[in-house]
Amino acid sequence: MTARFPPNHPLYIAFTEKDLCTRCGTCVGVCPNGALSLDKDNYPEIDLDNCVQCGLCAKVCAGGSVNFAELSEITFGHKEATIDFDDHFLQSTIGYATDEKLRTGGASGGVVSALLWNMQKEGTIDGCIVTRMSRENPCRGELYIAKGYDEIRQSQQSKYVVIPVNSLLAKLRNLTGRYAIVALPCQVHGLRLL
Numbered sequence: 001m002t003a004r005f006p007p008n009h010p011l012y013i014a015f016t017e018k019d020l021c022t023r024c025g026t027c028v029g030v031c032p033n034g035a036l037s038l039d040k041d042n043y044p045e046i047d048l049d050n051c052v053q054c055g056l057c058a059k060v061c062a063g064g065s066v067n068f069a070e071l072s073e074i075t076f077g078h079k080e081a082t083i084d085f086d087d088h089f090l091q092s093t094i095g096y097a098t099d100e101k102l103r104t105g106g107a108s109g110g111v112v113s114a115l116l117w118n119m120q121k122e123g124t125i126d127g128c129i130v131t132r133m134s135r136e137n138p139c140r141g142e143l144y145i146a147k148g149y150d151e152i153r154q155s156q157q158s159k160y161v162v163i164p165v166n167s168l169l170a171k172l173r174n175l176t177g178r179y180a181i182v183a184l185p186c187q188v189h190g191l192r193l194l
């Protein structure tokens with residue numbers, strides 16, 4: 001039986017409230033039993049027959065809350081950050097990819113893709129979790145694991161659509177190797193909780 005988390009279910013968590021769900025996909029990515037999937041709008045759905053009630057999805061939910069003091073400590077080494085993070089940064093740097101194709105193909109100079117390509121070339125990682133617009137449905141974004149220069153280039157540019165990046169964690173469980181992930185702040189929050 002597929003359903004949204006019903007209010008009386010033990011796993012009723014913040015993202016049952018649609019407004020709080022960031023659609024990061026972390027819950028789907030961590031579910032050990034494949035009981036969670038995404039609906040057409042990328043909100044999680046649960047197959048209650050397959051749910052073993054391990055509670056992992058609830059623990060990693062990025063929509064539940066953000067502990068700003070803890071986040072500040074992890075990021076800046078102190079607990080003083082305000083809720084909006086204004087004026088708190090470690091270092092400000094301007095840069096661009098020296099590879100001409102990565103530079104001109106990028107959203108803002110291609111630094112993200114150049115870092116990924118450099119890590120792959122040097123063998124630090126085996127692949128990268130990135131996004132592109134779907135060929136079948138150009139209005140939708142899709143996730144994939146990029147390996148090699150050309151596949152990294154396909155991921156360039158910002159896609160202003162929701163792409164539940166962390167749902168790919170489910171696939172990663174069956175792979176060996178080290179992978180980089182390019183993720184937005186809410187998605188990184190889910191990864192930190194994980």
Ligand SMILES: Cc1cc2nc3c(=O)[nH]c(=O)nc-3n(C[C@H](O)[C@H](O)[C@H](O)COP(=O)(O)OP(=O)(O)OC[C@H]3O[C@@H](n4cnc5c(N)ncnc54)[C@H](O)[C@@H]3O)c2cc1C
Pocket residue numbers: 105106107108109110111112113114129130131132141155156157158159160161162163165182183184
């Ligand atoms: C939804 C969104 C909002 C943004 N808002 C701001 C902003 O307000 N201010 C600001 O300074 N910068 C913002 N950015 C970041 C900026 O647009 C560039 O993505 C960033 O500067 C990196 O540029 P680049 O040339 O190095 O990346 P590129 O080399 O072009 O690589 C882009 C990377 O971003 C990833 N990506 C693209 N779209 C998504 C997505 N929807 N979800 C997850 N990953 C994605 C791709 O997989 C790829 O790895 C935003 C990005 C996105 C995706």
